[in-house]
Amino acid sequence: MTIRLASFRHALHVALLLASFAPWAPSAAAxxxxxxxxxxxxxxxxxxxPPANAYLNEMVRERRDVLPLAFHVTYWDRLGWKDPFSxxxxxDRQARxxxxxxxxxxxxxxxVDGITSHVGSNRAEVGPAIDRARGKSVTxxxxxxxxxxxxxxxxxxxxEGRGRLLLVGFDRRHETAIRRGENGGRTLEELNVVRSVRSLGDWSGAALRLSEPMPEGEDAAVLLEAPDGRIVGAARL
Incomplete structure (x- = not known):
C-alpha cells in the first residue's frame, strides 16, 4: 500500500496535536x-x-449535536466578486x-471544535473528525x-481552567445570485452565515453573568475558547 507523504504528515500532525491536549477536570455543572x-x-x-457550503447546510438542518457556523473570508473579494458577508x-480567525x-x-x-482542520468538502474526513471530537469533547x-x-x-x-468568551452573531439563511467571479451565474444558498464576532472577555473558573447588546445577525452563539484554541464551551439561542 502506498501512502502519500503529505497525507501521512497531516495524520501525524493531527495525532500529535490531540495527544498534546492537557486533560481538564470539569465540574459537575460542566x-x-x-x-x-x-x-x-x-x-x-x-x-x-459550494459543496462545502451544502455540507454545512445539511448539518444545520439535520443535526442538533453540532453548531455549524459559516465564516466568510475577505481574501477572495479582489478576485472578481466581493462577498457581501466577508x-x-x-x-483573522482562520489565519490564527x-x-x-x-x-x-x-x-x-x-x-472541528478548534481541534483539527480539514478540506471542507471532504465528508469522508470531516464526518469521522466530528465523531472523534464528540468522544473527546471537554466542557x-x-x-x-x-x-x-x-x-x-x-x-x-x-x-476549572480558563478561556476567552466569544459572542458570534449569525444569519440563519441567505440566498445570493452571484454575478461575477468563479461562481458567476450561480445562486448560492448559505445557512448560519456569521455576521459578527466579538470578545466578551476572559473566564477564569468563576461563574458569571453578562448582559450584552445583541450582536449583528439574526441569531447568536457564545463560545468558550481555551488558551490553546480548543473550544471548551458553546451555546446558542
Whole structure:
C-alpha cells in the first residue's frame, strides 16, 4: 500500500496535536452535553466552496449535536466578486488557525471544535473528525444564552481552567445570485452565515453573568475558547 507523504504528515500532525491536549477536570455543572462547533471558512468567490457550503447546510438542518457556523473570508473579494458577508474577523480567525495547524489559510476549510482542520468538502474526513471530537469533547463550564429585546444575557457556570468568551452573531439563511467571479451565474444558498464576532472577555473558573447588546445577525452563539484554541464551551439561542 502506498501512502502519500503529505497525507501521512497531516495524520501525524493531527495525532500529535490531540495527544498534546492537557486533560481538564470539569465540574459537575460542566458535564452537560454541548454541541461540537463546526467552523467553515468559505467565500462566494471560490468555485470549490459550494459543496462545502451544502455540507454545512445539511448539518444545520439535520443535526442538533453540532453548531455549524459559516465564516466568510475577505481574501477572495479582489478576485472578481466581493462577498457581501466577508468579514475581516473571519480572515483573522482562520489565519490564527492556519498558524497553529501549520497549513495556512485556504477555502473551503472546516475546523472541528478548534481541534483539527480539514478540506471542507471532504465528508469522508470531516464526518469521522466530528465523531472523534464528540468522544473527546471537554466542557469547562455550562453556558446559556437568553434574549430580552435587544439584549442578551450570557450565563457561564463555574468550573476549572480558563478561556476567552466569544459572542458570534449569525444569519440563519441567505440566498445570493452571484454575478461575477468563479461562481458567476450561480445562486448560492448559505445557512448560519456569521455576521459578527466579538470578545466578551476572559473566564477564569468563576461563574458569571453578562448582559450584552445583541450582536449583528439574526441569531447568536457564545463560545468558550481555551488558551490553546480548543473550544471548551458553546451555546446558542
Amino acid at each position: 458535564t452537560a452535553e454541548r454541541p461540537v462547533v463546526i467552523e467553515l471558512f468559505t467565500s462566494q468567490g471560490c468555485s470549490s466552496c 468579514l475581516a474577523a473571519a480572515t 488557525y492556519g498558524s497553529r495547524f501549520g497549513d495556512g489559510s485556504y477555502t473551503p476549510e472546516i475546523v 469547562a463550564a455550562s453556558m446559556k444564552l437568553a434574549r430580552n429585546g435587544d439584549r442578551l444575557t450570557v450565563d457561564v457556570g463555574g468550573g
